[in-house]
Amino acid sequence: MADTPIPLEVRNITKRFGDTEVLKGLSLKAHKGDVITLIGASGSGKSTFLRCMNLLEQPDEGEVFVHGEEIRFKQTKHGREPADWKQVVRMRAKLSMVFQSFNLWAHMTLLENVIEAPVHVLGKPRKEAIAHARQLLERVGLGEHADYYPAQMSGGQQQRGAIARALAMDPEVMLFDEPTSALDPELVGDVLKVMRDLAKEGRTMIVVTHEMAFARDVSSEVIYLHQGRVEEAGPPQDVLGNPRSERLKQFLAPKH
Amino acid sequence: MEALMTWLEAQLADNSIFTLQTLGYYGEGLVTTVQLVFLSLIIGLVMAVPLAIGRGSKHRWVSLPIFLYCYVFRGTPLLVQLYLIYYGVVFVDGIQETWLWVILEKPFVPALIAFTLNTAAYTTEIFRGAIKSTARGEIEAARAYGMSRGLMLRRIVLPSAFRRALPAYGNEVIFMLHASAIASVVTIMDLTGAARFVYARYYAPFDAFLFVAAIYLCLTFAILYLFRYLERRLLAHLKPASG
Amino acid sequence: MIDLHGYGPRLAEGALITIELALLSLVLAIVLGLLTASAKMSRSRVAHGIGTLYTTVIRGVPDLVLMMLMFFGGQIGINMVTDQLYERFGWDIFVNVNAFVAGVITIGLIFGAYMGETFRGAFLAVDSGQIEAGRAYGMNHWLVFRRIRFPQMMRHAIPGLSNNWMVLLKTTALVSVIGLTDMVRVAAEASKATREPFTFMIIVAAVYLLIATVSEWGFARLQKRYDVGYREAD
Numbered sequence: 001m002a003d004t005p006i007p008l009e010v011r012n013i014t015k016r017f018g019d020t021e022v023l024k025g026l027s028l029k030a031h032k033g034d035v036i037t038l039i040g041a042s043g044s045g046k047s048t049f050l051r052c053m054n055l056l057e058q059p060d061e062g063e064v065f066v067h068g069e070e071i072r073f074k075q076t077k078h079g080r081e082p083a084d085w086k087q088v089v090r091m092r093a094k095l096s097m098v099f100q101s102f103n104l105w106a107h108m109t110l111l112e113n114v115i116e117a118p119v120h121v122l123g124k125p126r127k128e129a130i131a132h133a134r135q136l137l138e139r140v141g142l143g144e145h146a147d148y149y150p151a152q153m154s155g156g157q158q159q160r161g162a163i164a165r166a167l168a169m170d171p172e173v174m175l176f177d178e179p180t181s182a183l184d185p186e187l188v189g190d191v192l193k194v195m196r197d198l199a200k201e202g203r204t205m206i207v208v209t210h211e212m213a214f215a216r217d218v219s220s221e222v223i224y225l226h227q228g229r230v231e232e233a234g235p236p237q238d239v240l241g242n243p244r245s246e247r248l249k250q251f252l253a254p255k256h
Numbered sequence: 257m258e259a260l261m262t263w264l265e266a267q268l269a270d271n272s273i274f275t276l277q278t279l280g281y282y283g284e285g286l287v288t289t290v291q292l293v294f295l296s297l298i299i300g301l302v303m304a305v306p307l308a309i310g311r312g313s314k315h316r317w318v319s320l321p322i323f324l325y326c327y328v329f330r331g332t333p334l335l336v337q338l339y340l341i342y343y344g345v346v347f348v349d350g351i352q353e354t355w356l357w358v359i360l361e362k363p364f365v366p367a368l369i370a371f372t373l374n375t376a377a378y379t380t381e382i383f384r385g386a387i388k389s390t391a392r393g394e395i396e397a398a399r400a401y402g403m404s405r406g407l408m409l410r411r412i413v414l415p416s417a418f419r420r421a422l423p424a425y426g427n428e429v430i431f432m433l434h435a436s437a438i439a440s441v442v443t444i445m446d447l448t449g450a451a452r453f454v455y456a457r458y459y460a461p462f463d464a465f466l467f468v469a470a471i472y473l474c475l476t477f478a479i480l481y482l483f484r485y486l487e488r489r490l491l492a493h494l495k496p497a498s499g
Numbered sequence: 500m501i502d503l504h505g506y507g508p509r510l511a512e513g514a515l516i517t518i519e520l521a522l523l524s525l526v527l528a529i530v531l532g533l534l535t536a537s538a539k540m541s542r543s544r545v546a547h548g549i550g551t552l553y554t555t556v557i558r559g560v561p562d563l564v565l566m567m568l569m570f571f572g573g574q575i576g577i578n579m580v581t582d583q584l585y586e587r588f589g590w591d592i593f594v595n596v597n598a599f600v601a602g603v604i605t606i607g608l609i610f611g612a613y614m615g616e617t618f619r620g621a622f623l624a625v626d627s628g629q630i631e632a633g634r635a636y637g638m639n640h641w642l643v644f645r646r647i648r649f650p651q652m653m654r655h656a657i658p659g660l661s662n663n664w665m666v667l668l669k670t671t672a673l674v675s676v677i678g679l680t681d682m683v684r685v686a687a688e689a690s691k692a693t694r695e696p697f698t699f700m701i702i703v704a705a706v707y708l709l710i711a712t713v714s715e716w717g718f719a720r721l722q723k724r725y726d727v728g729y730r731e732a733d
Contacts, residue, residue, distance in 0.1 A: 054400055085404075093402030103393035107416040107493055117401040120411055149493035169401065331665075331711045332704040333672035339687055340704070343696030437561035441676050448564055461571035469560040469568065476559040 005068030007032055007172040007204050008095065013052050013062035015045075015228075022048050023059070024228040030173055033202045037215040037236075040225035041251060046208045047100075049225065050177050053206065054095045055088050066091045067172055093121050096166035100178040102158040104150040104165070110137065111146040114165045122169065129168070136164040140194050156187030163194055174198070176207040212252065216240050224248050274463070278454050285450030286471065288364075292446060293436050296368055297429060300375035307376065308383035309409065322380065329377035334435050337374055342366040342442045363442040371439075375432050382424045386417035419490045426483030430476055437472075447471060506689040506699070513682030514706050520602055520681065521671050521710075525664060527607025532614025539619050550615065557612035562605075563673050569605040570596065570677040598679040602671070610667045617659030622648065624655040654725040661718035665711055682706060 008030040015023040022045045030036055038046040051057040053064065055071070060080055064071040071091060072083040082088045104113050114133040118124040124132075137143050140160040150158055159179055166174055176195070180188045192214055199205060199218045209215060215222050215236060222239040224232045232239050232248050243249045265276065311322045329337065345366050390413050398408040440449035451468035455461050503510065538550035557565070574596040584590045625648055633643040675684035686703045690696035 056396060056400060089402050089404050091402075092400060095400075097397070097400040099393060099397060099400075101393050103391075103397035105394050105397065105412055105416070106391065107419055109493075116411065117403065120407055121402045151494055165401075175400075328704065328708065332707045333669040333683065335672040335675070336683060336686075336700055336704050336707070339683070339690065340696060340700040343687075343690045343700070347690075347694045347696055434561035434563075437563040438673070438676070440563075448561065448567075451564065452567070455567070455571060461568060461575055465564055465568040465572060469556075469564050472561055472564060473556065473559040 004032065006030070006065065007067060008053060008206070009065040010053055010059075011063045011065075013049065013059045013064075015048055015052060015057060016060050022228050023052065025062070026225075026228070026230060027062075028053075028206070028223070030204050030206060032204055034221065035199045035203075035205045035207065035219045036221045036223065037219040038206070038208045038223050038225060039210070039212070039215060039251075040231075043227075044225040045228040046225050047177055050175055050206060050208050054092050054097060054175060055082060056097075058082070066094055089121075093117070093169060094172040095175055096169040096171040097175040097177065098159070098162050098166050098179050100181050102150070102155070102162045102182070104158055104162055106150050109147050109149055110142065110153070110161045110164075113150070113161065114168045117165070118168050133164070133168055136167050137161070139167075140164045141190065154187060155183045156190050159183060159187075159191045160194055163191070163198075167198075173204045173206060176205060176209070178208050178210065180209070180211060212240065224251070274467070278450075281445070281450040281453060282447065282468070282471065285445055285447040285468075288444060288449075289433070289436055289439075289446040292364070292368060292371060292439055292444070293429075293433050296371035296375055296436075297432055299372045300379055303372070303376040304379035304383055305414070307380040308387060311380060311384045312387060326377045326380050329374055330381065334370065334374050335438050335441065338367060338370040338438060338442060341370045341373075363439075363444050367439045367442060367444055371432065371436065374435070375428065378428050378431070379425065382421050382428060383417060385424070386421035387413060389420065390416060419493075422483065422487050422490060426479065426487075429479050429483070433475055433479065434472070503698070503702075504689065504693045504695075506685065506693075509680075509685045510682055510689070510699070510702065513680055513685040516599070516679065517671050517681045517683075517706075518710070520599065520606070520674060520679075521664075521668050523603045524606035524610065524667060524671070527603060528610035528614045528663070528667065529660075531607060531611025532618050535611060535615025536618035536622060539615065540622060554612040554615055557609055562609055562670050563676065565609060566602070566605045566673055566677055569608075570598065570601040573601055598674065598677055601677065602674040602679055606667060606670055606674075609670070610663055613663050613666075614660070617656055617663060618652065620659065621652040621654075621656035625651045650725070654722075657718060657722045657725060661715070661722075664714060664718075668707065668710060668714070 006029060009028070011027045013023050013026045014021065026045075026049055028036065028049075038049060040046045048057055052059045052062075055064070058080055069087075069091070071087060073080050074083040075081075104110070105116065108116060111130065111133055114136060115126065115129040118129045118132070119126050134143070134146065137146055140163055142157060142161055142164065145153060145157060145161070148157075150161070153161065159182075163179075179195070180191050183191065188211070192211060195205075195207070195214070196218055207214075207219070217236075219236050221233065222236045223230055224239060224243075226247055231245055232243065239248070240252065243252055261276075307322050307325075310318045311326070313319045342363060394412060394416070395408065398412045403411065436446060437448040439446045440452055443449070445453070447468050451464045455464035458464070535550050535553060538546040539554070541547060577594045577596060581590075581592045581594060584592060629647055629651060630643055633647045638646065671681060672683045675681050675687065678684075682703050686699035689699045693699075
């Protein structure tokens with residue numbers, strides 16, 4: 001185990017917004033090939049937890065390790081901040097994120113979106129990046145859409161494009177922040193299919209989602225958060241198939 | 257060329273005001289106006305980019321002076337700014353003996369300085385608005401993909417802000433063209449200066465000013481169409497696909 | 500204390516002229532703007548055409564050129580008319596174009612075009628359901644305009660109105676060029692006479708900034724008044 005560093009590990013993450021503590025000491029360890037899903041009601045802190053992993057939010061306490069390397073923090077008058085932003089920038093390039101609202105860059109075509117970070121952050125040669133990007137777009141079923149601008153595509157197409165953008169970084173870990181929540185029901189299926197394929201080929205993924213079927217079929221671990229704490233965690237057949245806490249039972253009960 | 261000249265001369269034969277000579281004044285005036293407007297716009301544009309970035313700075317000692325500069329230059333008439341710089345330069349003690357006088361003697365340079373400072377202030381505010389309206393999610397994506405602040409500014413924030421600023425900047429260009437007419441007040445022979453000269457010489461206000469108004473109108477339309485073309489090209493990405 | 504070399508009272512008079520000129524032109528511009536907006540929204544093609552021609556030409560030509568055309572051309576134009584009147588009817592009238600009147604008319608005419616666009620946009624922003632509701636309750640055209648369209652339109656028009664006013668205020672400086680002794684002209688004369696341009700121009704700039712700041716505050720209050728009922732619940 002010691003020779004292959006763990007792709008992503010966080011320990012005791014605590015986060016406060018003003019006086020309310022939204023994350024109360026959360027830990028998570030993603031080994032290579034793990035698919036960890038975070039579930040919970042809105043306000044449970046699952047998205048904030050995910051955003052602490054790539055430091056889009058700064059945790060007030062706790063440690064973050066990427067590929068075995070610990071992120072260094074320092075205390076400033078604005079609170080706790082990373083000591084070395086260059087380290088954060090380098091680390092973020094290893095974790096790529098897929099957002100709820102896609103966040104494709106509106107002034108670039110889909111292809112330009114996909115090659116942007118590989119070329120300008122990783123320093124990959126442009127030609128190589130384009131060839132790779134075309135393969136990835138083909139994979140997510142958008143081979144024909146390379147020259148479209150985001151505004152010219154449906155939400156489902158944009159999200160699949162965003163997944164191609166994430167893949168283009170050859171990430172250690174992919175972070176998904178409710179990737180299907182902003183989509184019309186009929187478009188969800190295509191995006192989930194792409195994500196299932198990624199899980200099957202052994203990608204390390206951390207997924208915040210409301211899609212219970214996806215969580216059940218694909219994850220290696222499910223974490224149920226409630227008010228910033230882990231209420232239940234474990235393999236999906238245990239957590240989803242045999243929930244122990246009353247809260248999780250209610251959460252999983254059919255809503256209609 | 258010669259054929260054209262004789263043709264022109266024939267056309268102008270029974271016209272006492274629009275002789276080749278007066279048309280020459282207008283022509284030179286056109287060149288001066290275009291030079292003045294173009295130069296001040298270009299320099300102002302170059303100044304406005306760092307100013308707009310600094311205007312949004314967290315450090316008050318950076319953002320406050322820029323705010324004040326914009327506030328003063330946008331809140332006072334360009335004519336006052338022109339007078340301040342023109343007379344300010346002329347009346348500096350001993351300036352007429354220095355080498356600087358060679359360039360400052362002509363009113364062109366003070367006018368250029370005033371126009372540039374003025375348009376830079378307006379353009380700064382235009383860019384600042386465009387930068388501020390960058391979609392939060394796009395910035396987040398840039399951060400999540402490991403872009404440094406500088407790279408994000410250069411690749412994501414500024415390119416999309418420039419595009420969004422285009423319509424407002426088009427208005428600023430037209431505004432500067434029109435505002436440049438006051439250059440004639442400090443004896444510059446721009447388009448309006450030429451019109452004033454022709455008016456004074458022939459006492460024919462309608463001919464002199466309507467003619468120059470028509471030229472300005474044409475220039476305005478040219479700028480308008482240029483920016484419409486640019487918007488069509490550069491803002492295509494904001495429109496949903498047709499059909 | 501700043502030494503104004505005795506120009507103080509004249510500067511104050513000039514400032515007063517600037518303010519009077521700006522306010523009177525504003526009134527004229529608002530009236531013309533409302534007329535233009537209704538012309539451009541009317542079904543009559545002639546009215547629409549005239550409105551469009553007016554806004555296009557005015558907004559395509561520098562203020563200063565229009566002002567000179569009006570001031571220098573106005574006198575000759577009026578002389579031509581009065582000459583005709585004398586020849587045909589024997590009426591002996593002499594009208595002298597006053598720089599102040601020429602200034603008000605020109606600035607009002609220029610900003611009428613800008614106001615027209617502002618008002619048109621604001622009228623179009625009013626929800627048509629509001630107007631239908633008024634009609635459904637038996638209001639006639641004028642009553643709908645006065646009680647529903649105008650007050651609702653103003654909410655949308657205030658930002659543009661405020662913006663136009665700020666530009667108009669600065670445009671008044673141009674009248675100094677056609678010979679009206681507003682504060683800019685006094686300051687320019689004083690600068691030349693005393694060779695102290697900074698003193699006078701900075702005072703004038705400060706007065707403009709003061710008026711602008713006060714009006715900004717005034718428009719914010721006005722906006723608040725028209726925004727009643729639209730503020731979202733906190």
